[in-house]
Amino acid sequence: MPKVAVVTTGGTIASRRDGQGVSRPVVAGSDLLAGSGTGTELRVVDVMSKDSSSMTFADMDLVRDAVTSELRDPDLDAVVVLHGTDTMEETAFLVDLHHTDPRPVVFTGAQRTFDHPESDARTNLADAIAAGTDPALRGAGVLIAFGGAVHRASGTRKADTTSLDAFRSVHPDSVQPTGDLRRQRLDPLSWHPISGTRVDIVAVYPGADRVQIDACLAAGARGLVLDGLGSGNANPAIVEAVRDCTTAGIPAVVTTRVPHGPTSATYGGGGGGHDLVSAGALFSTDLRAGQARILLAALLADPDLTDLDKEFDRRSRVDPAPRIS
Numbered sequence: 001m002p003k004v005a006v007v008t009t010g011g012t013i014a015s016r017r018d019g020q021g022v023s024r025p026v027v028a029g030s031d032l033l034a035g036s037g038t039g040t041e042l043r044v045v046d047v048m049s050k051d052s053s054s055m056t057f058a059d060m061d062l063v064r065d066a067v068t069s070e071l072r073d074p075d076l077d078a079v080v081v082l083h084g085t086d087t088m089e090e091t092a093f094l095v096d097l098h099h100t101d102p103r104p105v106v107f108t109g110a111q112r113t114f115d116h117p118e119s120d121a122r123t124n125l126a127d128a129i130a131a132g133t134d135p136a137l138r139g140a141g142v143l144i145a146f147g148g149a150v151h152r153a154s155g156t157r158k159a160d161t162t163s164l165d166a167f168r169s170v171h172p173d174s175v176q177p178t179g180d181l182r183r184q185r186l187d188p189l190s191w192h193p194i195s196g197t198r199v200d201i202v203a204v205y206p207g208a209d210r211v212q213i214d215a216c217l218a219a220g221a222r223g224l225v226l227d228g229l230g231s232g233n234a235n236p237a238i239v240e241a242v243r244d245c246t247t248a249g250i251p252a253v254v255t256t257r258v259p260h261g262p263t264s265a266t267y268g269g270g271g272g273g274h275d276l277v278s279a280g281a282l283f284s285t286d287l288r289a290g291q292a293r294i295l296l297a298a299l300l301a302d303p304d305l306t307d308l309d310k311e312f313d314r315r316s317r318v319d320p321a322p323r324i325s
């Protein structure tokens with residue numbers, strides 16, 4: 001019989017609503033699993049009970065440690081992580097960056113609370129267990145099973161606040177066979193906790209000045225992610241602030257608030273992507289702000305890394321096959 005460890009962290013999948021309709025993550029892992037996984041031996045590991053919007057880097061490190069510790073059991077076939085959807089893309093990507101094992105780690109959660117009469121909790125859990133024990137997904141890394149689809153963690157983000165099919169890739173239209181997913185996996189990063197490595201996300205919008213960037217630097221940021229406009233653009237005031245950051249040895253990464261498509265550093269005019277690169281910024285080819293921040297923090301946390309720019313560049317690219325339907 002296949003054996004799967006189910007790591008619980010909270011989220012809507014583990015929530016009940018009170019009399020006012022307020023959801024809180026109060027359901028224990030053993031209750032979540034009752035009656036599921038017929039034909040699979042399930043081991044519950046309750047790690048925390050949080051709404052994922054409150055997750056910190058330290059919490060994400062803990063989840064990663066729990067997954068790694070479960071994988072020390074040679075008889076285990078997979079790990080399923082139950083997680084809130086708000087920050088699932090961050091934690092799943094952190095685990096994926098360091099994942100060294102051919103056995104899949106599958107994240108899932110729910111949009112409707114466990115006690116909702118039409119909750120998606122049980123279906124998503126069953127789908128995640130099925131994905132974890134699917135021999136075709138061995139070697140595919142860390143996955144997100146949600147709303148009837150299985151996505152690779154890298155490049156996937158929550159794209160709908162309420163839809164049951166909530167996750168999308170930066171390349172949403174590409175669906176390819178699972179064999180391709182395995183072939184395209186990158187070498188894992190060596191593990192260093194990201195807790196304590198401050199990386200901030202700065203929003204770019206019409207008329208944005210350098211106030212946010214200066215505040216982040218004053219707060220001790222070791223890196224910045226600019227959630228840019230269009231293909232990765234800002235304005236002259238931001239470019240000047242970015243130049244000050246990079247001159248001081250603080251990497252600044254450019255991504256975009258646009259949901260889909262790659263970025264490109266092609267615009268000049270004083271504030272465009274080309275000017276940001278001239279000021280020393282790095283470009284995140286595909287990863288959006290949430291995952292770009294995790295990647296930058298993971299690279300900064302590695303004291304032995306010699307070429308952060310090169311590593312960021314190769315790991316910010318998402319091949320166009322991240323979803324299996």
Ligand SMILES: NC(=O)C[C@H](N)C(=O)O
Pocket residue numbers: 010011012013050051052053083084085086087109110111112
């Ligand atoms: N659907 C969800 O799980 C949302 C919830 N706020 C969470 O991220 O924990």
